[in-house]
Amino acid sequence: xxxxxxxxxxxxxxxxxxxxxGDTKFDTNGVQFVINPNDEFGLTRAMWFKEKQGANVTxxxxxxxxxxxxxxxxxxxxxxxxxxxxxxxxxxxxxxxxLAAVVKEGNYDLVIAGRESIDYNGGMVPGMLATIIDANxxxxxxxxxxxxxxxxxxxxIDGGKETITTTLPLVIGGQKGLVEESDLRIPNMRGIMMARxxxxxxxxxxxxxxxxxxxxxxxxxxxxxxxxxxxxxxxELIDLLxxxxxxx
Numbered sequence: 552x553x554x555x556x557x558x559x560x561x562x563x564x565x566x567x568x569x570x571x572x573g574d575t576k577f578d579t580n581g582v583q584f585v586i587n588p589n590d591e592f593g594l595t596r597a598m599w600f601k602e603k604q605g606a607n608v609t610x611x612x613x614x615x616x617x618x619x620x621x622x623x624x625x626x627x628x629x630x631x632x633x634x635x636x637x638x639x640x641x642x643x644x645x646x647x648x649x650l651a652a653v654v655k656e657g658n659y660d661l662v663i664a665g666r667e668s669i670d671y672n673g674g675m676v677p678g679m680l681a682t683i684i685d686a687n688x689x690x691x692x693x694x695x696x697x698x699x700x701x702x703x704x705x706x707x708i709d710g711g712k713e714t715i716t717t718t719l720p721l722v723i724g725g726q727k728g729l730v731e732e733s734d735l736r737i738p739n740m741r742g743i744m745m746a747r748x749x750x751x752x753x754x755x756x757x758x759x760x761x762x763x764x765x766x767x768x769x770x771x772x773x774x775x776x777x778x779x780x781x782x783x784x785x786x787e788l789i790d791l792l793x794x795x796x797x798x799x
Contacts, residue, residue, distance in 0.1 A: 589665025
């Protein structure tokens with residue numbers, strides 16, 4: 552089984568976020584980047600298929616050369632090879648088209664993507680990708696088993712879980728639950744040394760059109776000062792909730 556794991560290069564949630572060029576671009580200065588958490592769950596599940604079923608695992612990213620350390624980390628965790636599509640990830644449609652070209656060229660059986668990335672939280676790439684390559688698709692996936700050409704997946708739905716049986720080729724949008732957090736892997740020294748020798752292929756992007764563009768970024772407004780109201784003064788509390796908070 553050939554598995555392609557989509558890897559997003561995202562800011563660590565502990566990083567301080569700023570914008571540049573009149574708030575039209577994300578300022579990467581001083582920002583630590585990591586593997587998107589939803590993708591990391593997927594990569595760990597792919598490692599299980601590699602170890603238990605002999606699957607071949609390739610990781611892919613759409614981005615510039617600055618994303619290669621993230622791909623190298625994925626290789627150190629255990630992926631067999633990496634692909635970087637040499638293009639800025641402008642929007643979900645553009646990324647999906649680039650990934651589709653990689654899937655078609657590599658003839659992959661299973662594509663594991665995160666249900667969304669934690670930077671833009673668009674949540675659109677896996678579904679678009681499945682549509683372009685005409686593959687089955689399971690989103691919000693929290694469990695996946697594959698036997699031969701058949702797959703059984705469990706996904707979260709409102710108020711519960713749904714178990715689905717389907718066939719390969721398959722695209723999933725994975726998330727927390729696909730593996731336990733305790734199963735996530737940290738590259739060891741041996742893995743890091745081996746990653747240096749593994750193949751990282753750089754592909755030029757296929758012709759594709761971005762459907763959206765960022766006009767401006769804006770940080771949330773700072774929280775206002777806290778006003779304390781005496782428990783004996785309910786009239787003042789009601790007045791504040793009505794006139795200032797505007798919640799009643």
